[in-house]
Amino acid sequence: MFQKILASIGIGNAQVDTKLDRSRYTAGDVVNGVVEVKGGNTEQAIDTIYLTVYTTYIKEVNDTKVYDNAAVASFQVSSPFTIGAGELKSIPFSFNLPRTTPITGGKTQVWVQTELDIKMAVDPTDKDYIEVNATPLANEVLAAVKRLGFRLRKVECEKAPLRIHTPHPFIQEFEFTATNPTYKRHLDELEVTFINQSADSIDVLLQIDRRARGLGSLLSEALEMDESYVRLTFTDRDVFSIEQTLKQTIERYM
Incomplete structure (x- = not known):
């Protein structure tokens, strides 16, 4: 029980690591990879895994320019499953990088963020920056x-x-x-x-x-x-x- 309480606040929780097939793409390319999930100190039920393509953009707030993040697209790559304590699961995925993904250059950054949806617990995440070329x-x-x-x-x-x-x-x-x-x-x-x-x-x-x-x-x-x-x-x-x-x-x- 104590381990479950610790996992709920992120201590001893499951960990996630996404491995992309490469780090440079052209907008519209297929992105392949594997999400590796390693169980923590206790068994946990994972509702789903999402991969979201994010970028940064500038907007004005109270006449001041600030940076904000925007999701370009989001993809569900798993159905609900249970990860045992210390267990390692590999989940392959494939998705099309939207043609509207901005080109990386200047101050524009693009990354793929992995999020595990775990009820009553801190959701583990992983962030992988990529280079995006023009179509x-x-x-x-x-x-x-x-x-x-x-x-x-x-x-x-x-x-x-x-x-x-x-x-x-x-x-x-x-x-x-x-x-x-x-x-x-x-x-x-x-x-x-x-x-x-x-x-x-x-x-x-x-x-x-x-x-x-x-x-x-x-x-x-x-x-x-x-x-x-x-x-x-x-x-x-x-x-x-x-x-x-x-x-x-x-x-x-x-």
């Missing part, structure tokens, strides 16, 4: 922006504005500055956000921020009227025309 279409969009004469300045996940409908409370923004003299003369920055992605298409939101020139431009900048938002959709069939479409769109709103 082929997203990667082609970012590469095309760079070829046009832009340099990536910052990558950050921020709280999603109300005007953007996304499956998550955040969006990931890729902030570029112009190195091309023409764009540099007309633009302060270009922001690229991937809104939705499927196996063969991607929705891209461009925020084209024009440079203030003269009193009228300064007034527009103060009223945030110097920014244009343009939504584009690309498919696998558009790979060879992405750069030209981006060029035409940016120059139309400069």
Whole structure:
């Protein structure tokens, strides 16, 4: 009885260790691995095991920017079972990393968190950080922006504005500055956000921020009227025309 009381407050409780097949993935990849559960000092009934993909994002609280965690997706990988004292169980799993998983870079982190649901006890957890690469279409969009004469300045996940409908409370923004003299003369920055992605298409939101020139431009900048938002959709069939479409769109709103 005393051991059960200790387990309920996390002393001598079951332990969990998740082993992923690798540490680097592309959004949309299949993630394989094994959850190892080691029994503590007493037998325990485990309701289920969840794997949750988390990331960090910035939001404002009382005019102060703070970091918060957001779940990208959660997966149940076991049904209820009992783990004996000192017993070791290995539970294999497989899930698809959502295509909406943010790309790791800058201050953006992504990890897989394992949680054991044990009634009347402290739930054991495990955290495994992973690197996430862009999907082929997203990667082609970012590469095309760079070829046009832009340099990536910052990558950050921020709280999603109300005007953007996304499956998550955040969006990931890729902030570029112009190195091309023409764009540099007309633009302060270009922001690229991937809104939705499927196996063969991607929705891209461009925020084209024009440079203030003269009193009228300064007034527009103060009223945030110097920014244009343009939504584009690309498919696998558009790979060879992405750069030209981006060029035409940016120059139309400069």
